[in-house]
Amino acid sequence: MRNQLFKAVSIIFIIVTLIMLYFSSLYNYLLFHTIAEIFSICIAFTVFLISWNSMRYIENNYLKLIGIAYFFIAFIDLFHTMSYKGMQIFKDYDYYANQLWIAARYFESIILLISFIFVKSKMKVNPYALFAICTVITTLILSSIFVWKIFPECFVDGVGLTPFKIYSEYTICLILFAAIIILKNNKSYFEGIVYRYLLLSMVCTIISELAFTIYIDNYGFSNLVGHYFKIFSFYLIYKTIIVKGIQEPYDFIFREMKQKEQELLERNDVLKAQATIDALTGLYNHRYIYERLAEEAKRYSRSNCQFVVMLLDIDYFKRINDTYGHLIGDKILKELSKILKEGTRQTDLVGRYGGEEFLVMLVDTNLNEGFKVAEKIRRVIELYEFVNKIHLTISIGIEEYNGEKISELLNKADKKLYAAKESGRNKTIK
DSSP, X not given: OXXXXXXXHHHHHHHHHHHHHHHHHHHOHHHHHHHHHHHHHHHHHHHHHHHHTTTTTOOOHHHHHHHHHHHHHHHHHHHHHHTSTTSOSSTTOSOHHHXXXXXXXXXXXXXXXXXXHTTTXXXXXXXXXXXXXXXXXXXXXXIIIIISOOSOOOEETTTEEOHHHHHHHHHHHHHHHHHHHHHHHTGGGSOHHHHHHHHHHHHXXXXXXXXXXXXXXXXXXXXXXXXHHHHHHHXXXXXXXXXXXXXXXXXXXXXXXXXXXXXXXXXXXXXHHHHHBOTTTOSBOXXXXXXXXXXXXXXXXXXXXXXXXXXXXXXXXXXXXXXXXXXXXXXXXXXXXXXXXXXXXXXXEEEEEETTEXXXXXXXXXXXXXXXXXXXXXXXXXXXXXXXXXXXXXXXXXXXXXXXXXXXXXXXXXXXXXXHHHTTSSOEEO
């Protein structure tokens, strides 16, 4: 409810502001023009401040280019405002403002296009180098207008816009249209609301430029319309960068950090799995088996929870590898692992102890209960038909934990496994 009220108040404020701006144009068009331009200048400069002070967090080249470029766009627009006809600041020529306008819009549209081209680039962009390049470009633009006076004329009093000015506005529209196409192709790199703000901002800029192709008077109606759409365009940039950047910094300025954090979490999960899971069978590996046995031993010391350990080994597995090859042997190990998992509970531990040897830990189980589980698994494997119609058997040694060291427990189970093999194989000894 509070958010809806805030939105309603904001909309009313914007409408009232636009109406007041219109009446200011009726009273004094120069006043309207100055307010409209100062608004966009403040927005552009604030975009720069937020982006520049967040450079150490930003790896998105789009934000770097836009953030730095808008400082220089604001700088050129400031000269445009000061040189507007009637301001009486630059008295040697009345139409610097038109030239500065075209220069600023070329700068803005080209930067928007380049920034979208680089949005997927992994290259590290140096903000200081960008600032230096933009400084040189801005200096050349201002020098061509105020010092060398070689920038083409854009407006002739009594005649209106020059062909250069008109064609330039159309060229700027084409550049912005190309930027929109690239934005659409890279839609997945932007949040939904940010994408819409950027798209609408460029559309408003195009409408603004088209309005500036038809006026014959610097104080005319089409000039008024053009400035209104420029205000809309910069307001949408405000919504994109400032509101999203200040109110929702984690989702916007730090969006890449969030993505990287997610990537790191996923990578950590992969590394953790690699550290604990046997790659061939998908069972727990030797290292993790010891960790779990140690944890279960601590649980036993606290609450006297019984558990047993089964060591099992495939009988005559070397013959299988020699006869059928290691690829078949690997498939058998995978199938056997599946049987062991299906024959135990989720709370139990099944791991590959080494080679063709496996370990099963049955929690909350005594020796007699464990023996029954081991015999059931042994009989299932004896009757099972593995790949290539191979039949095999296993030998099992089983031992109950009684507070000894884990190494001693495993040594006892291993001796029983050895005894099972020595006494004819395909049996369980407890």
